[in-house]
Amino acid sequence: MVQYSRSDIKKVSGAFDIEPFREKRKRKNDSEFRLIDVMDLGVYLIVPLLVGLGLGIVLDNKLGIKPIGVISGLFLGALGSFFNLQRIVREFSNHA
Numbered sequence: 001m002v003q004y005s006r007s008d009i010k011k012v013s014g015a016f017d018i019e020p021f022r023e024k025r026k027r028k029n030d031s032e033f034r035l036i037d038v039m040d041l042g043v044y045l046i047v048p049l050l051v052g053l054g055l056g057i058v059l060d061n062k063l064g065i066k067p068i069g070v071i072s073g074l075f076l077g078a079l080g081s082f083f084n085l086q087r088i089v090r091e092f093s094n095h096a
Helices: 006-013 019-027 035-063 066-095
Strands: none
16 A cells, blocks of 8 residues: 655645746746746646637537537636636736
8 A cells, every 4th residue: 555645645736736836936036037937828828728628529529519519618718728817917916
């Protein structure tokens, strides 16, 4: 049986949170804006759209409601991207 410590559980539970983004911003100078930050922004904005599109396609194929699933999935993905963008902007404004 595998034993896990509290620190291991904390690492796993924060895997899909924005916490790694916050830690990177704390470790470096606030005026510095590197390429890795731009790539993180892209991931936080594109992934919800792709997940919403994928779920929409699956719903369309399973339920037979061809355009409705993709449209609603893209809408929910865009909503998720908006909330991620809002969180990122709030983090940058707190560090400024």
